[in-house]
Amino acid sequence: MSRKTPVIEVDHVNLGQNGHLVLEDISLTINEHEFHAIIGPNGGGKTTLLKVILGLIRPDSGTVRVMGGTPHEMRAHLGYVPQFRTFDFQFPISVQDMVTSGRLGHLTGLLRRFSREDTEAAAEAMETMQITHLKDRPIHDISGGERQRAIIARALAGKPSVLLLDEPTVYVDSPTAVRFYDILSQLRESMTIVLVTHDISALSPDVTHISCVNRRLFTHHDNQITEDMIAGAYPCPVDIIAHGVPHRVIPDHDNRVFGGRK
Amino acid sequence: MIEALGFEFFRNALIAGLLASIACGVIGSFVVVKRMASLAGGISHAAFGGIGLGYFLGIDPLAGAAAVALGTSTATAWIRMKAHQHLDTLVGAVWATGMAAGILFIYITPGFAPDLFSYLFGNILLVPRETLIVMAILTTGICGIVAILYPRLVAVTFDEEYASVMDLHPDRIMVILLLLTGLTVVMLIQIVGIILVIALLTLPAATARLFSRSMKEMIVGASLLGIVFTTAGIWLSYAFDIPSGATIVIVSACVYFGALPLQRRVLCHRESV
Numbered sequence: 001m002s003r004k005t006p007v008i009e010v011d012h013v014n015l016g017q018n019g020h021l022v023l024e025d026i027s028l029t030i031n032e033h034e035f036h037a038i039i040g041p042n043g044g045g046k047t048t049l050l051k052v053i054l055g056l057i058r059p060d061s062g063t064v065r066v067m068g069g070t071p072h073e074m075r076a077h078l079g080y081v082p083q084f085r086t087f088d089f090q091f092p093i094s095v096q097d098m099v100t101s102g103r104l105g106h107l108t109g110l111l112r113r114f115s116r117e118d119t120e121a122a123a124e125a126m127e128t129m130q131i132t133h134l135k136d137r138p139i140h141d142i143s144g145g146e147r148q149r150a151i152i153a154r155a156l157a158g159k160p161s162v163l164l165l166d167e168p169t170v171y172v173d174s175p176t177a178v179r180f181y182d183i184l185s186q187l188r189e190s191m192t193i194v195l196v197t198h199d200i201s202a203l204s205p206d207v208t209h210i211s212c213v214n215r216r217l218f219t220h221h222d223n224q225i226t227e228d229m230i231a232g233a234y235p236c237p238v239d240i241i242a243h244g245v246p247h248r249v250i251p252d253h254d255n256r257v258f259g260g261r262k
Numbered sequence: 263m264i265e266a267l268g269f270e271f272f273r274n275a276l277i278a279g280l281l282a283s284i285a286c287g288v289i290g291s292f293v294v295v296k297r298m299a300s301l302a303g304g305i306s307h308a309a310f311g312g313i314g315l316g317y318f319l320g321i322d323p324l325a326g327a328a329a330v331a332l333g334t335s336t337a338t339a340w341i342r343m344k345a346h347q348h349l350d351t352l353v354g355a356v357w358a359t360g361m362a363a364g365i366l367f368i369y370i371t372p373g374f375a376p377d378l379f380s381y382l383f384g385n386i387l388l389v390p391r392e393t394l395i396v397m398a399i400l401t402t403g404i405c406g407i408v409a410i411l412y413p414r415l416v417a418v419t420f421d422e423e424y425a426s427v428m429d430l431h432p433d434r435i436m437v438i439l440l441l442l443t444g445l446t447v448v449m450l451i452q453i454v455g456i457i458l459v460i461a462l463l464t465l466p467a468a469t470a471r472l473f474s475r476s477m478k479e480m481i482v483g484a485s486l487l488g489i490v491f492t493t494a495g496i497w498l499s500y501a502f503d504i505p506s507g508a509t510i511v512i513v514s515a516c517v518y519f520g521a522l523p524l525q526r527r528v529l530c531h532r533e534s535v
Contacts, residue, residue: 054427072429080427091295091420092474101417105428112413138475158428 005032006065007162007192008053013062015045015052022048023059026217030162035184035193036209039200039225044214046196047083047166053194054080054164067161076105079160079191081152083167089140095150096135099126102157118157125156129183145176152183162192169199181206200225266500271387275506278389279492281397282453282462287485288408289446290467291477292439296419299464301338301440304353306447306459308334308360313381313451314367323381328448330360335444339437384455384507386496393452400449404442415439416477453492454507465514466491472525491517 008030015023022045030036040046051057053064055071066074079102093101102125103118126132129149134142139150148168155163169177181204184193188206197203203210210225212218266272293302309327316326334356342349368375380388389397408415418425418432419439425432443463450459470483495510 056423056426075427075429078427080424082421082423086423087421088295090471092471092476092480093416093420094475097416097476098420101413101420102424102428104413104417104425104430107413110410114413136475154424 006030007032007067008194009063009065010049010053011063011065013049013052013059013064015048015057015059017048021215023052023213024216026062026213028211028217028219030192030194030209032192033188034209035188035204035207036195036211037203037207038194038196038211038213039203040198040213042198044198046198046213049213050164050166050194050196054078076158077161079155079158079163081155081163081165081168084144084148084151084170087147087151089147091139093139094135095131095137095139095142095146095153096122096126098139098150099131099135099153099157102154105158121159122153122157125153128156128187129153145172145180148172148176148180149183156187160191162194163187164194164196166196167198168195169197266497270391271389272496272500274389274391274394275386275496276493277394278386278397278453279496279510280489281394281401282450283466283488283492284485285401285404285446285449286463286466286488287470287483288405288481289439289442290463290488291470291480291484292408292415292419293443294464294467294471295477295480296439298440298443299460300350300353302443302447302463303460304357304360305331305334305338305440305444306451306456307357309444309447309451310381310456311360311363311367313456314364314371317376318367318371323376324448324451327451328445331444331448332441334360335440336437339433339440342436343433380455381451382455382457383505384451384453384458386453386492386506386510387499389452397449397452400445404445407438407442411435411438412477454510458507458511461511461514462488462491465511465518469514469518469521472521487514487517 006029008028010026010028013023013026014021026049028049038046038049048057052059053066053071055064055066055075064071067077068074071078100114100118100122103114103121104112107114107118123132126135129152131146131149131153134146134150139147142150152163152165152168169180172180184195184204185206187193195207210219212225293299309331312326312328312330313323314326315330316323319326338349338352338356341352368378414425414430414435417428417430418435422432422436425435446463447459450462454462466488467480467484469487470480474480474483491514492510495513496506498504498513499506499509
């Protein structure tokens with residue numbers, strides 16, 4: 001059990017935005033080498049929780065520790081894959097330059113020019129994401145799935161210990177999503193993965209832990225989605241959701257209480 | 263028309279056009295990719311308030327314009343950090359307030375009313391030698407700062423949030439970018455005037471972007487296009503005795519709108535492959 005080193009510790013985090021409580025009393029520990037999926041309905045606070053972990057949003061109360069430090073101190077260890085729709089793909093930048101820009105977090109000084117080490121890390125990241133052949137193409141000139149892989153490659157170029165992905169499969173078709181999960185399970189050997197998604201039908205079987213977020217957190221210490229989590233996090237009948245998860249065994253209701261909810 | 267080169271004012275105009283084009287190519291490229299055209303417009307119209315203030319205080323109107331442009335840039339950067347959802351409305355407010363303040367200042371200043379027309383629409387044929395020197399210093403400074411910050415500027419304009427995650431302090435970079443935009447705007451007031459500043463700042467960059475694969479290509483392309491546009495505009499305005507600033511803008515706009523369908527064809531071709 002030596003693998004149980006916590007990399008992310010969220011402790012009693014509360015956050016309000018525009019007068020609404022977005023995150024309420026969230027506590028979550030993610031250990032090294034976990035493949036942790038955070039699921040939940042749209043608008044349930046998944047992305048916000050991810051941004052709190054990244055230190056982009058400061059919680060009103062509670063603490064976040066990343067590898068024992070503050071998110072701010074530990075940023076160089078975090079790789080972030082933001083939502084696809086936040087990107088301006090008309091920006092004139094080549095795949096290679098975009099991926100290499102992921103190295104900037106490791107550079108200091110006034111000029112911050114890339115060294116051979118940076119170009120090599122970028123080349124390795126592009127190789128992992130199988131986009132090396134696209135490296136000279138501008139990002140407006142490649143497909144949605146290729147763009148998604150380029151965004152992940154940028155995060156990998158920083159050689160992160162934890163990779164945090166926000167809805168990475170929304171804009172890719174199912175075969176691409178399957179290949180994408182193959183790559184993730186390969187990455188799992190070298191890093192902790194935190195994946196946020198509302199699409200529970202697209203969850204990889206390699207996921208080791210699942211949490212549900214809908215303002216509050218409903219969690220289970222393995223990779224099962226339980227009725228309680230679904231009932232707690234999704235405001236719709238459990239049956240409908242359960243049919244959407246054909247490859248995942250929904251256990252019998254075991255009367256366990258999650259997050260204080262019956 | 264070659265004989266025009268014998269006149270000092272004409273040579274000065276060409277050099278002023280060249281310097282302004284380089285500053286525009288560099289800063290305009292970032293303004294276009296960061297979608298800050300209206301923001302740049304707001305800064306330039308606010309600068310009119312500075313021109314009026316300059317007259318009122320009896321100092322160089324362009325010094326007043328520079329002070330107000332830089333002040334507005336800093337304020338805008340600060341507001342962007344705090345409440346970016348209202349930025350659009352604020353830009354509109356600053357835009358109108360600047361113009362109104364300028365007109366009031368000029369009205370209450372005793373004596374002759376200055377030639378507002380040349381500030382509103384510029385007159386590149388009247389740029390004196392001393393102004394050229396100031397422009398050369400400004401352009402060199404702008405290029406130098408952009409060269410130093412280049413990797414960070416690209417990262418911040420491409421993806422501000424990720425730049426935060428990489429600890430690049432995007433807020434600071436944006437303050438610098440907006441200050442440089444303010445300086446460029448003041449420089450352009452001489453050439454095309456307040457009202458046409460956005461055109462010279464964005465049209466060469468937007469045209470270059472259609473065919474660029476990187477920010478470097480876009481910056482170089484925009485600068486070269488700007489030089490072509492200003493030079494052509496100056497010749498045409500001299501040859502037909504028409505206003506220079508407006509001519510430069512019309513030339514730029516014609517090329518931009520002409521290039522749009524070309525680019526679409528290139529893109530469609532690429533998509534179908």
